[in-house]
Amino acid sequence: MTIPVVDLAEFTSGDPVLKQKFVNELGKAYEEVGFVAVKNHGVPDDIIGDLYKYVQQFFSLPLEKKREYEIPDLAGQRGYTSFGKEHAKGSDAPDLKEFFQYGQKAEGEEYVPEEYPENVQVGEIDAFNPTFHSAYRSFEESGKKLLQAIALYLGLDEFYFDSWVRNGNSILRAIHYPPITNEPKSAIRAEQHEDINLITLLVGASADGLQILTKQNEWVGVTSLPEQIVVNVGDMLQRLTNNKLRSTTHRVVNPPRELWHTSRFSIPFFLHPKGNMSLACLESCIDDKNPKHYPDATAGEYLDERLREIGLKK
Numbered sequence: 001m002t003i004p005v006v007d008l009a010e011f012t013s014g015d016p017v018l019k020q021k022f023v024n025e026l027g028k029a030y031e032e033v034g035f036v037a038v039k040n041h042g043v044p045d046d047i048i049g050d051l052y053k054y055v056q057q058f059f060s061l062p063l064e065k066k067r068e069y070e071i072p073d074l075a076g077q078r079g080y081t082s083f084g085k086e087h088a089k090g091s092d093a094p095d096l097k098e099f100f101q102y103g104q105k106a107e108g109e110e111y112v113p114e115e116y117p118e119n120v121q122v123g124e125i126d127a128f129n130p131t132f133h134s135a136y137r138s139f140e141e142s143g144k145k146l147l148q149a150i151a152l153y154l155g156l157d158e159f160y161f162d163s164w165v166r167n168g169n170s171i172l173r174a175i176h177y178p179p180i181t182n183e184p185k186s187a188i189r190a191e192q193h194e195d196i197n198l199i200t201l202l203v204g205a206s207a208d209g210l211q212i213l214t215k216q217n218e219w220v221g222v223t224s225l226p227e228q229i230v231v232n233v234g235d236m237l238q239r240l241t242n243n244k245l246r247s248t249t250h251r252v253v254n255p256p257r258e259l260w261h262t263s264r265f266s267i268p269f270f271l272h273p274k275g276n277m278s279l280a281c282l283e284s285c286i287d288d289k290n291p292k293h294y295p296d297a298t299a300g301e302y303l304d305e306r307l308r309e310i311g312l313k314k
Contacts, residue, residue, distance in 0.1 A: 003222055004029040009040035011149050027153030030233050034248030035212055037228040043138040048203050051135050054128045055265055059176040061124060069120050075307055078103055079120030096189045099175045102132040106167040115169060115275055136172045139201050139269035146199060146231060155284055164273035177264040180254060190252035195234035196306045197270040202230040209264055213249040239294045242281035275300025
């Protein structure tokens, strides 16, 4: 399936007609599909290339070395999480993956150190942490522009999300789905789920496997071109908009048997706001046909609840 493609250069062009076209296309896609492919997204190719290179180097380290970067107290929010630790909400089967998470390095304003633990420094690969930091800032900037367009689509001030995203609790996650060495219990590398955050920016995974559940209840594969990133709505944005913008169920399936010997790498950026942002449904998204679906909660409260549901927090 080719998901709708939008061009972020239209939004930043300075041309009001092109800008409005982008806002309309993005909003329509998020109401109907929940996923878009974005070209001219602003994350430099060389940063993406370096990111994949260092991620592959990290995951090829011996397990005992990677385990040195696994810090149980951080609930997977920083550093390494070993194979089989995380499962989808409502599923007991662990996902067939290991991952590394890099988080916000808050700057220039008051913040709660407990919410923003220090990032884990990888000693074996000199450029690992600086590359993650550069990529994190690029994704954050790109995501902020997409949220500006979403704000306009919702009839909010264009910069409604800006201050919430600045020093927000976003996560850059590098995932490795290792080769499948024996008959798996499940055909799923990552069980069906929705993302927790506002939006997710995914830079081209190294192999096929991503599928989304359509409104017709059919699983379809998602592909994007190398110069595009895939961006989907998360549950926080779905809550805020009272289901106007839909968080799409998605999963990662195992490759055909002849490709079991291959790894799959994937690098999503989960764009989160600050923990004290209210996710109370917007008044403009509530009416007789669409009554309020969710109780009020802050982003931090909701994140905490979901981390427990997926097994990362006790």
